[in-house]
Amino acid sequence: MSYPDYVKLVEVGPRDGLQNEKSQVPTEVKVELVNRLAAAGFANVEAGSFVSPKWVPQMADSAAVMGAIERRQGTIYSVLTPNMKGFEAAVEAGADEVLIFGAASEAFSQKNINCSIAESIERFAPVARAAHDAGIRLRGSISCSLGCPYQGEVAPEAVVDVARRYLDLGCVEVDVADTIGVGTPRQTAAVMAAVARVVPVERIAGHFHDTYGQSLANIVAAMQVGVAIFHASVAGLGGCPYAKGATGNVATEDVLYMLHGMGIRTGVDLDAVVGIGLWISQRIGRRNESRAGNALAAREAAACR
Numbered sequence: 001m002s003y004p005d006y007v008k009l010v011e012v013g014p015r016d017g018l019q020n021e022k023s024q025v026p027t028e029v030k031v032e033l034v035n036r037l038a039a040a041g042f043a044n045v046e047a048g049s050f051v052s053p054k055w056v057p058q059m060a061d062s063a064a065v066m067g068a069i070e071r072r073q074g075t076i077y078s079v080l081t082p083n084m085k086g087f088e089a090a091v092e093a094g095a096d097e098v099l100i101f102g103a104a105s106e107a108f109s110q111k112n113i114n115c116s117i118a119e120s121i122e123r124f125a126p127v128a129r130a131a132h133d134a135g136i137r138l139r140g141s142i143s144c145s146l147g148c149p150y151q152g153e154v155a156p157e158a159v160v161d162v163a164r165r166y167l168d169l170g171c172v173e174v175d176v177a178d179t180i181g182v183g184t185p186r187q188t189a190a191v192m193a194a195v196a197r198v199v200p201v202e203r204i205a206g207h208f209h210d211t212y213g214q215s216l217a218n219i220v221a222a223m224q225v226g227v228a229i230f231h232a233s234v235a236g237l238g239g240c241p242y243a244k245g246a247t248g249n250v251a252t253e254d255v256l257y258m259l260h261g262m263g264i265r266t267g268v269d270l271d272a273v274v275g276i277g278l279w280i281s282q283r284i285g286r287r288n289e290s291r292a293g294n295a296l297a298a299r300e301a302a303a304c305r
């Protein structure tokens with residue numbers, strides 16, 4: 001089996017991780033989270049979301065977060081933009097990268113962004129043109145690539161179809177997202193291989209939620225197909241407000257522990273991320289979902305006794 005020498009990790013905790021929290025997380029906590037993650041070495045931190053505050057109130061302060069963070073050279077700060085209104089706010093906030101987010105499932109597209117897949121692509125087209133003109137990186141996410149909470153199975157061809165449209169729009173990366181964490185490794189490999197027939201594999205990212213505990217296995221399966229970009233959330237924070245029951249993303253600490261153990265470089269400081277995971281879990285009163293994070297913290301505490 002061959003694996004990449006280097007994996008690019010996109011830390012999505014400040015956005016995907018916090019968008020579903022029941023109580024409002026203070027802006028200054030979000031700012032500190034983004035700053036600490038960037039300092040830990042991530043090439044890309046998803047810092048916020050310019051969506052309707054009626055749909056996702058938790059992200060309503062994204063402009064304030066973007067305005068208060070310290071910019072670290074070498075880190076891409078990305079935000080979600082479903083339409084031109086979101087894009088204009090993202091430009092104003094100084095985002096380095098904007099994310100258009102559609103779905104491979106019609107039912108989920110309606111629930112999440114209130115339009116069909118075809119309509120979403122029409123809405124994304126002016127965002128893509130404006131991003132190109134402004135020299136801002138454009139990324140495209142495909143929700144429900146491995147299953148949908150409303151319609152169940154999703155055909156790989158539906159994922160490939162959206163991926164092809166994103167490529168035509170000029171996306172530099174295409175995120176294959178398992179929104180509800182139902183996918184298993186063979187299925188993941190098949191969907192990634194199908195997408196790789198239309199998108200260069202170095203531009204495909206895996207975005208896995210860990211609802212069924214399959215994420216690490218799915219990352220390994222995706223790497224075997226050649227994928228070398230993955231998304232993860234510190235302490236396994238998160239969940240999608242429009243995918244009931246879905247848990248957070250795969251925990252960043254678990255991914256780092258696995259990749260570093262396999263001799264794969266990430267440029268990210270695992271010890272720093274373990275500390276951030278403990279801090280944010282305590283700060284927002286949530287259980288730390290990272291197995292590796294908790295184990296490493298316990299080992300460190302035992303060594304200090």
Ligand SMILES: CC(C)(COP(=O)([O-])OP(=O)([O-])OC[C@H]1O[C@@H](n2cnc3c(N)ncnc32)[C@H](O)[C@@H]1OP(=O)([O-])[O-])[C@@H](O)C(=O)NCCC(=O)NCCSC(=O)C[C@@](C)(O)CC(=O)[O-]
Pocket residue numbers: 016019049050051052053054055056080082083085086087101112113114141142143144177178179180207209239240241242
């Ligand atoms: C797309 C819309 C806006 C359509 O929502 P809509 O209601 O059809 O839109 P609209 O154009 O009719 O606007 C309705 C109101 O929203 C406002 N509005 C409209 N756009 C914006 C904007 N950009 N920023 C701020 N406000 C906005 C607009 O001004 C108006 O305000 P009103 O006149 O009623 O006061 C809505 O459905 C929405 O915001 N959805 C976002 C849902 C969301 O954020 N979901 C979670 C993120 S996706 C995710 O987590 C999946 C991912 C990426 O992680 C991958 C995976 O795991 O699957």
